[in-house]
Amino acid sequence: MKRLRFHVSQGWQTLRSRPGLSVLAIALLTFSLGLCAAVFGTLLTLQDVRQNLLENLNATVELQNDVTDKRRAQITTVIKRWPGVAEVTYISPDSLLRYHSSEVGDDLQDIFGGNPFPPTLQIQFEDISHPNIDSLIAKAARWEGVADIIYPRELWERLDIFIARLRGGALIGVVIILLVSLVLIWLVLRAQFSGRREEWRLLLLLGMTPAGLRTIALVQAVTVGTIAGVFSVFGVWVLHYVYTIVFLDQISLPTGFYPLLLLAGIVLTLFVGYAVSSKVKFTRN
Amino acid sequence: MFSVPGTRDAQAAARCSRRDKACLVRLKPAFPCGVGCLQPTQADCRPALPNYLQATDLTMNHKTNISPAIVDLRAVSYHYTKDAGLSDIDLRVLKGELVVIEGPSGAGKTTLVRLLSGELPVQTGRAVIAGFSLGNSSESSLPELRRYLGLVFQEECFLARESVIGNAAVPLAIDNFTRRERKMRALKMLVEVGLARQARRKPAELSGGEKARLQIARALIRNPQLLIADEPFAHLDTQSASGITDLILRAHRRGTTVLVMTNQRHAWPSEARRISIRGGRLAP
Known part of the structure; x- marks a missing residue:
């Protein structure tokens, strides 16, 4: 713990050594985490729309x-057992x-000279599997x-294709955004770390181990991740609040969404920190 | 300095298998004034070599490295290129010796320091420093070796954002000392080298002589077994240089083995052994 305090102070000093780069890394990660959260929120809204x-x-x-009442009851019972069926309603x-x-x-009875409508069962689905x-x-x-x-098969199909495309596109977008920003953050943190070569x-000549230096790089990266995570949580909370006020509708975010966002920032920068330290040569030439 | 039977170090060493080098490496030496200290006063106390490096244990764990010398280089070479570097260096420095290696710029003094500190690998020959064989040692044992060395660099080498006292205490931070202990020992060391008033300043705010003294303070704060100073008088006026010489001699009188590399002729006491270095070769 005592040694970790020294590593933490050195990691923090590395961030302070070039503050412009630190701000850039934090801004990049905040932006990409916020964007990912926004895309996730949009997908949740689309899910609601689909429902x-x-x-x-x-x-x-x-x-x-x-059709007899008995037969109608039999048909209703069988249809209710179909997968994805929420409700079956009889309309006389x-x-x-x-x-x-x-x-x-x-x-209409006067126009048609009798009741033209057949007895009908209306099936409401909660989930659809076309085949x-x-x-x-x-x-x-x-x-x-x-x-x-x-049944509106074509409409269902179009809706599902549309939503699948949106999901796929969003997923690819999120991955690209995260990859690009992580590479940029890696470059920024590496420039900072190498600046204190x-x-x-x-420190190595005074007896510090290479693992100790790696810990400093990890502390540096995780500090960026934590700060960016907190900022992005705040940003997403504000966006959510604004959405609720403007559209008078609420996106029901899953439980633990905000801690997960913070955790995502920390975990992503852990990888970046590891990459930063592994690319710097500490061993003998 | 031998380990005392029944002390904490000796008990811990006994638990390690003789062939388990990693276990032995994990053992910490006795801290100053801790269990196992044989010095008569607190001021004379310095960290003991770990048990496995003591003379009795050397025969068990470092059969090939048995040597009474703290520095033992035999036919050591290191070449940057075909012509530049060190060739056939034979150097034995006994415990408590003061050795001055003199030579012009480019003679290989800094290369020798980098080799002794394990920064450069030994290409040919055999090098044993404080019981660690540099040729065979793995990267993981280098930090352990460096904790027995006090290094004074030719160039300014500080943590720029740390204060003077913080820089002096860096070796203690690496050694896991508490903040309070670090501060107290660093302050004591700064008083000794005459930098107590500058304790809160940043290294960039110090003069050349003060920087050299700060380097000495940092090197001596661990009470090292071996002090290696690479051009400690570079860019210093005569007065500052003699101040640095005094500090080095004071450390030597306390029992620290001293190895000084310099390109300037200085008045050293008669017990100092002078060696010349020219073109990467030592000449007595």
């Missing part, structure tokens, strides 16, 4: 007019007639008592 759309994109099973022909008549404003749904619906269409099944030589 809302799914709740409104139902499949409709039109039953034959002469009378309810449909009332609903559509009120929408149109005329009595599964396709095969189940194809099978269900052949069941006794089922007249037709209508003569002092490191002195």
